[in-house]
Amino acid sequence: MSINAERCWDAVLRRDAAEDGRFIVGVITTGIYCKPSCPSRRPLRKNVRFYTSPQEAERDGLRPCLRCCPLSADDPAVARIRALCAYIEEHSGESVTLEDLGHRGGLSPYHLQRTFKSVVGVTPKQYLNACRMGSFKEQLRAGKSVTEAIYEAGYGSSSRLYERSGASLGMKPREYRNGADRLAIRYAVHQTGAGLMLVAATGRGVCAVEFGDSPEELERSLREEYPAAEITAIHPPYAEPFRQWLADLSRQVNGAQPARQLPLDVRVSAFRAKVYEQLRAIPAGETRSYSEVAAAIGRPSATRAVARACATNPVAVTVPCHRVVRRNGDMGGYRWGIDRKRKLLDAEAAMLKR
Ligand SMILES: [Zn+2]
Structure with missing residues (x-):
């Protein structure tokens, strides 16, 4: 089909x-x-x-998704868990205990834990934390203070949030808010062999490389990524080092091995940073499978998380997520379209033959 x-x-x-x-x-x-x-x-x-x-x-x-349950709508166990997820989403601002959930789902805490995990992929606690983290970030973006956001998201105290935020936020909450406020971002849109490419940078390094079909779409996407930043379009002639970064990226789109690694300024979790570092070590013209990357960073069972890190890569090409394919040789996915992935890989293969 x-x-x-x-x-x-x-x-x-x-x-x-x-x-x-x-x-x-x-x-x-x-x-x-x-x-x-x-x-x-x-x-x-x-x-x-x-x-x-x-x-x-x-x-x-x-x-x-547990809300619409695309797997099988009529499996009663799945339906029960789905109702619990909706309950957790609605009550994530309050205290939600395993006992509450078990009671609502008619399951012992032990069975709840197992069934929930097998259907959703995470434990009820992790699901609750994810809901809270999502709502916490939304509150911050809406301009609430860190303290307000903490309480509205349902974290009982700030220390509990700080304990958790390391992995999912990649920086302390206050920095997340203030950093985004102060961030000044310049960007340019450039025609390349793989279509329009937006390159954006802070004073410290490249923060976004994206492909798209129109300058408007690319700009909108950048603004969504950095809602509180001060974003300015720049036009040629570009000042250094931006000119050099743009030239390097354009050459890489055409298949060239980078002469140097561009400095990056992206806010990602420690796990994703590790994955991206690993991707940057794959030479142009070569590919790795998701599971090979997972093994290389010492997390052989984290293949899915590696795939997600690739799918949410904020900096195309310079973190070459296009060089990660499925183990069976299939192309796998690409955030900016499978055709672009193929183009980038073909360009690198052609460059090697020269
Ligand atoms: Zn859904």
């Missing part, structure tokens, strides 16, 4: 239940896949991928 992305996106916008079962909507930034009619907030178009089956979405490292 082939997929018409335009039509699928249309169905998602209409939340068309008649399309349920015909295709699956994957959201690469949250790592979740949905039915077309899912009642959750609509994702951004650029973060969405369409699949013919849940299995295909799972191969890309995505988990089923």
